[in-house]
Amino acid sequence: xxxxxxxxxxxxxxxxxxxxxxxxxxxxxxxxxxxxxxxxxxxxxxxxxxxxxxxxxxxxxxxxxxxxxxxxxxxxxxxxxxxxxxxxxxxxxxxxxxxxxxxxxxxxxxxxxxxxxxxxxxxxxxxxxxxxxxxxxxxxxxxxxxxxxxxxxxxxxxxxxxxxxxxxxxxxxxxxxxxxxxxxxx
Amino acid sequence: xxxxxxxxxxxxxxxxxxxxxxxxxxxxxxxxxxxxxxxxxxxxxxxxxxxxxxxxxxxxxxxxxxxxxxxxxxxxxxxxxxxxxxxxxxxxxxxxxxxxxxxxxxxxxxxxxxxxxxxxxxxxxxxxxxxxxxxxxxxxxxxxxxxxxxxxx
Numbered sequence: 001x002x003x004x005x006x007x008x009x010x011x012x013x014x015x016x017x018x019x020x021x022x023x024x025x026x027x028x029x030x031x032x033x034x035x036x037x038x039x040x041x042x043x044x045x046x047x048x049x050x051x052x053x054x055x056x057x058x059x060x061x062x063x064x065x066x067x068x069x070x071x072x073x074x075x076x077x078x079x080x081x082x083x084x085x086x087x088x089x090x091x092x093x094x095x096x097x098x099x100x101x102x103x104x105x106x107x108x109x110x111x112x113x114x115x116x117x118x119x120x121x122x123x124x125x126x127x128x129x130x131x132x133x134x135x136x137x138x139x140x141x142x143x144x145x146x147x148x149x150x151x152x153x154x155x156x157x158x159x160x161x162x163x164x165x166x167x168x169x170x171x172x173x174x175x176x177x178x179x180x181x182x183x184x185x186x
Numbered sequence: 187x188x189x190x191x192x193x194x195x196x197x198x199x200x201x202x203x204x205x206x207x208x209x210x211x212x213x214x215x216x217x218x219x220x221x222x223x224x225x226x227x228x229x230x231x232x233x234x235x236x237x238x239x240x241x242x243x244x245x246x247x248x249x250x251x252x253x254x255x256x257x258x259x260x261x262x263x264x265x266x267x268x269x270x271x272x273x274x275x276x277x278x279x280x281x282x283x284x285x286x287x288x289x290x291x292x293x294x295x296x297x298x299x300x301x302x303x304x305x306x307x308x309x310x311x312x313x314x315x316x317x318x319x320x321x322x323x324x325x326x327x328x329x330x331x332x333x334x335x336x337x338x339x
Contacts, residue, residue, distance in 0.1 A: 033273065034273075
């Protein structure tokens with residue numbers, strides 16, 4: 001047997017390796033372009049108090065999480081208990097960006113716009129120091145959000161340092177986000 | 187007949203449901219055409235194998251509206267594409283830019299083609315060399331015999 005005869009087998013093995021790597025990648029997770037860039041500025045009214053506003057410029061000087069959520073978002077419910085626990089521990093302040101949370105376009109009962117989101121927090125608990133109400137999702141577009149929930153870790157200078165796509169997991173929180181937050185806290 | 191009438195009435199009840207589907211189109215047909223042209227080259231980040239033009243995802247509708255607004259504000263196509271790349275990365279471009287990280291993407295198929303061509307060329311040349319081996323008359327005789335033998339059966 002000449003070495004040459006093993007060539008197809010070698011090519012096949014290479015292909016298997018490539019495809020195996022490909023299978024472990026999640027195409028839904030886009031590499032974020034926003035890491036190490038300033039968090040886009042906005043000023044929105046607060047979900048629970050329309051007379052107050054929330055803006056990243058108010059939050060300079062603290063390390064915090066910005067969690068994009070909505071009452072209609074199933075995965076947000078999934079991560080909610082973890083957020084509650086985190087808020088209770090007082091490790092890091094969590095701010096919310098309430099994303100496109102409005103009643104159906106043809107709402108027969110004429111609900112107030114913020115009712116669903118308010119109910120979500122009343123029923124399940126409110127882990128957020130405050131939530132900004134992004135009615136049309138315009139601010140979320142600036143953050144490159146393509147599906148709730150997404151969570152940004154923002155440092156004292158207002159720079160985005162980490163982005164978690166999809167529901168937060170205890171693993172991601174303990175092994176990635178909180179250690180990084182601690183480092184940023186200095 | 188009454189059942190049919192009731193059945194048809196159901197459609198009337200359902201018709202307001204469609205009202206929400208009407209997309210706020212730009213009143214300017216030029217902008218609408220420009221928007222559609224541009225959004226064909228952009229990927230919808232929610233349903234990743236669809237273009238922004240063809241996607242029914244709510245985010246895609248918002249982004250199309252965003253494009254209309256930017257066009258009405260007088261931004262060029264190039265500026266709008268930059269707006270998207272800034273937010274979602276080169277991944278949103280169906281026509282990715284040429285830079286070191288995309289060299290394999292752009293040149294990979296050409297390299298594979300050349301390699302394949304070389305492989306075919308080498309194989310064919312070897313085969314021709316093999317075919318050129320001439321048979322001795324004895325071999326020829328034996329081959330004919332074997333073939334005839336096969337036919338008889």
